[in-house]
Amino acid sequence: MSTSRRSLLAAAALLPAALALRPAAAQQRFESIFMFIPAGPGGGWDGTGRAIEQAARAAGLVGSFQFENVGGAGGMVGLPRFVNQRRNQPNALMVGGSVMVGAGITNKSPITIANVQPIARLTEEAGVIVVPATSDIRTWQDLEAKLKANPGGVPVGGGSAGGTDHILLGLILKALGRNPREASYVAFAGGGPANAAILGGQVGAGISGYSEFAEQIKAGRMRALATSGERRIEGTDIPTLKELGLDVTAANWRGVFAGPGITAAQRQALIDLMVAVHATPQWKETLRARVWADAFLTGDAFAEYLKRDITATESVLKDLGLA
Known part of the structure; x- marks a missing residue:
């Protein structure tokens, strides 16, 4: 067998491996x-x-x-x-x-x-209810007491009006025996502005998905009081509203x-x-x-x-x- 033929066969044998090593762009769909x-x-x-x-x-x-x-x-x-x-x-x-x-x-x-x-x-994603670390609200029970006494006295920041965060606050107030229309809900267009308002004390509490507040919670700038899931968020020790005695879930x-x-x-x-x-x-x-x-x-x-x-x-x- 000639050298050139042996080289050709060897190259052919290596072809499947070479194709397997082609850049991922070969899979490109768009x-x-x-x-x-x-x-x-x-x-x-x-x-x-x-x-x-x-x-x-x-x-x-x-x-x-x-x-x-x-x-x-x-x-x-x-x-x-x-x-x-x-x-x-x-x-x-x-x-x-x-x-x-x-x-x-x-x-x-x-x-x-x-x-x-x-x-x-x-x-x-389950929602999480937070307060700034500087707040005098230390526990869910503290926030619950304030909401029961005067819902409008606790401005709560979250996503847009009528969205999941707003609905969760309404469900919480209804479960506490208050009219959801009494809520003082402050809607924000995105997670960035909501974070800034909570950290700046422009609202008394905040509601959003855990991922949007996770960095601030881990850094100790926000205090997580409760989550709205059926079970605790993996890797956290934040109690659910159900654990805290409130029959409310939302995702x-x-x-x-x-x-x-x-x-x-x-x-x-x-x-x-x-x-x-x-x-x-x-x-x-x-x-x-x-x-x-x-x-x-x-x-x-x-x-x-x-x-x-x-x-x-x-x-x-x-x-x-x-x-």
Whole structure:
């Protein structure tokens, strides 16, 4: 056998290994993704979008990302912009969640989450009730006493009006025997402004997902009093409201949506992308690091869940006098 033939056969034998070592870009599904965040930087939706980018790019699934943040009114300021400007665009995604469901109902918005196409529900996160470390409120019992005596005397900061945080406060007041309409709720467009207001003493307490307050809690700048989950958040010793004697639970889900007008095949391509992102080690590490519960659900199953959530949220908001 000639040297050249032996070399050719040897190279052919090594070809599978060489292909296995090709850059991850060989798996690329989208050259670019436009990621729309209907909230300010620093909050849960923004963090979710950035985490998707990190996982997708690390795995070579997407070449590049372009972000746009438009905050206000629980997503109701940005949502019409996304619907109108990203119609028929197969590479556009918007992050949203349960906050947007409530905000659409509360604001009686002509364009709501029902006007975009559900791609994937990603995470679920219990709320946490905090006070600044300098507060004279030391325990949940202290805050409960103040809310029972005078709900309006304790300004509570959180996400947009009618969102998960607002609903949780209403449920707490109702469980304490007070009218939810007595609440002094201060709505913020994103996690950054809410953090600043709590730390600056502009509000007496705050409600949000644990990940948005985790850094401040760990640093000792905020004191966590209770969480709204069915069980304690993994890795923390924060008691649940149920443990503290209040029969209240609530969770905040987040997911991604496509604009109207894309074809079934284009929608499926975005679903397949999120299935691939969900399977990456980078995404799994994000869930662990941010203490996000994995609530993955895609396509039609997610669409059915969303319909039920809209109906249930509308019912709760009416009961609480918020709709």
